[in-house]
Amino acid sequence: MTTLDLSTIKPIPGFDCVKMKREIQAKIYEETKHMTWEERREHTRKASEKFREEQRLRRAERVAEAQQ
Numbered sequence: 001m002t003t004l005d006l007s008t009i010k011p012i013p014g015f016d017c018v019k020m021k022r023e024i025q026a027k028i029y030e031e032t033k034h035m036t037w038e039e040r041r042e043h044t045r046k047a048s049e050k051f052r053e054e055q056r057l058r059r060a061e062r063v064a065e066a067q068q
Contacts, residue, residue: 032040 032043035043
């Protein structure tokens with residue numbers, strides 16, 4: 001199994017992960033604040049499907065690039 005050496009990862013100057021998290025949470029809250037639980041569940045399901053599809057496409061692109 002490959003181990004990840006975290007000492008090689010450099011921080012991104014000016015990037016605040018807590019700020020980003022809060023901004024994303026606020027966006028999701030605004031999108032869902034008037035939804036029922038069923039509507040929120042459907043919203044989350046659709047977002048998850050979209051994310052998985054984007055991941056699948058990125059992986060396929062990386063495989064295609066590696067084969068060239």
